[in-house]
Amino acid sequence: MNVEFDEIRPYHDEELPQIFEELIADPAFRQAAATVMPDVPFDVVAQKMRACKTKLEFQKTFCYGLLWKLAADTTDGLSLDHTALPDKKIAYTYISNHRDIILDSGFLSILLVDQGMDTVEIAIGDNLLIYPWIKKFVRVNKSFIVLRALSMRQKLEASARMSRYIHYTIGEKNQSIWIAQREGRAKDANDRTQDSVLKMLAMGGEGHVIDRLMEINLAPLAISYEYDPCDFLKAQEFQLKRDIPDYKKSTADDLLNMQTGLFGYKGRVHFQTGACINDELAKMDRSLSKPELFARLSALIDKRIHANYQINPNxxxxxxxxxxxxxxxxxxxxxxxxxxxxxxxxxxxxxxxxxxxxxxxxxxxxxxxxxxxxxxxxxxxx
Known part of the structure; x- marks a missing residue:
């Protein structure tokens, strides 16, 4: 076992029985389960949880059906075109634009399952893990934790460890990952890859920066929502930031954004993969300075994402x-x-x-x- 990642990684399958018991005993989790599955007695939920031996089994037992029901209730159709990545046995780092806090990775996973593939591991910021049960639940659900509230030195160490974890997950576990191209959602939908995300990804691995990035099979992914349920909240945030110089979103705001994104109307939702960028990386000039290299890479990923949007009449x-x-x-x-x-x-x-x-x-x-x-x-x- 690689103990270096214990603080941030998803649970190992053998840890699940203990975590399930902790969740089952948590009144806040019981309340959440009753809200999401009002017609199912909690004893039945607990029994089904205890029967799950792996994270994937848990996802298929609970999350898969709930997410498809949510898609039926809040979208006019959910689709994935994965043809640009024909080899389904390769583990990819799907790097995508970010529209919804929870559903971008959730919808992607159920769509992958329907095409005979595994679900993805998900990078999730610890600012969203508001309650202890949420932190446990996301780690059962194949999430690894991005630590945010750190000093500069701690941030650097945490980024390096997360990068090593991503390289380990793709290379050793052969497990695909979903990561957003930037920290937080682009409030104006002007999706741009942050160089800092690519720098983090290049901290792990061996050799030249290009070799390190080729190790993790970066595949740009375009996510298109016909309607963004949080659009009015984002517009409101623009005005608050304009009018209040030091405006910061609260925990309650994060919760409202999550809730609105989950249950609001989205219209048609489409996921479109681009080809893995390893071919392009192999052709890159290795004598470029790092800032120039990262700038070119960001532009390449952006172009792949932008060209794969599904454009709607609106x-x-x-x-x-x-x-x-x-x-x-x-x-x-x-x-x-x-x-x-x-x-x-x-x-x-x-x-x-x-x-x-x-x-x-x-x-x-x-x-x-x-x-x-x-x-x-x-x-x-x-």
Whole structure:
């Protein structure tokens, strides 16, 4: 056993019986289970948990069905195109844009299961592990922990350990991983890979930076939500940050974002993998400085993600509304346009902050839906 990763890794399968007993005894977990599965007596839940011998078995017993039910209730369809990665036996590091705190990785896992593949391990920030039962639950659910509230020196050490863990997981366990291209979600949907994420990934492994990154089979993944249930919360945050210089989201805000993202309407949701970038990495100039190398890599991943977005009529409508023209009018109907305007007005009504700046908020909402189109058009033009 590699004890170096004990603080952050998912539980080993042999640790599950003990953790299940701790969860079963936790009143907060029992309450959460009753909320999610109101028709199932907790004794039955406990019995089913105790019968699970592996993390994957637990996921298939509980999470798989719940996530598909959530998809049926809150989306107009959930799809994955994995054809760019034909070899299903290889473990990949799926690096993707980030739309929903919980569902990006959750939906990806159930879609992979339906294509005969394993679920992914998930990088999750410890700021979201608000209660002890959540921390246990996510580690049962194949998550590894990203430690956030650390000093600079501790952050560096934690990043290096996490990188070694990712390399170990891909190389030794042959287990795929999902990681967001940046810390937190892009509030304006202008998805860009942070160099810091790539630097972290290149800390583990052996040899040149390029060799280290090739070890983990980076595969860009584009996630497209037709509607973002948290769009009004993101717009609200833009105004609060504009008006309050030191504004910071609270734990309650994080919880509200998680809840809204889970249960809000999303329209069509599509996952599209790009090819593994190892071929491109192999061609890179090894004499480049590290900043230049990471900048080129970020641009490559961004382009792959942007070119694989699923563009919906509302993205075209938002672009035209933002620009005050009808450039993309051939891509939507009058009904599409009116439906989107009505939707945005309804979401704006949900914002309850003082001094609500409607024109500012509306513009931010339009921008969230226009940016994926802008980035898509730039990516396919090059």
């Amino acid at each position: 993205n075209y409508v938002a672009h035209d509304l933002l620009e005050g023209n009808e450039t993309f009018a051939s891509h939507y109907t009058a009904e599409d346009r009116q439906r989107f305007i009505t939707y945005v007005d309804g979401q704006l009504d949900r914002i309850t902050i003082p001094n609500k700046d409607l024109s500012f908020l509306r513009e931010k909402m339009f921008l969230m839906y226009a940016n994926p189109l802008r980035n898509y058009l730039a990516a396919i033009k090059e």
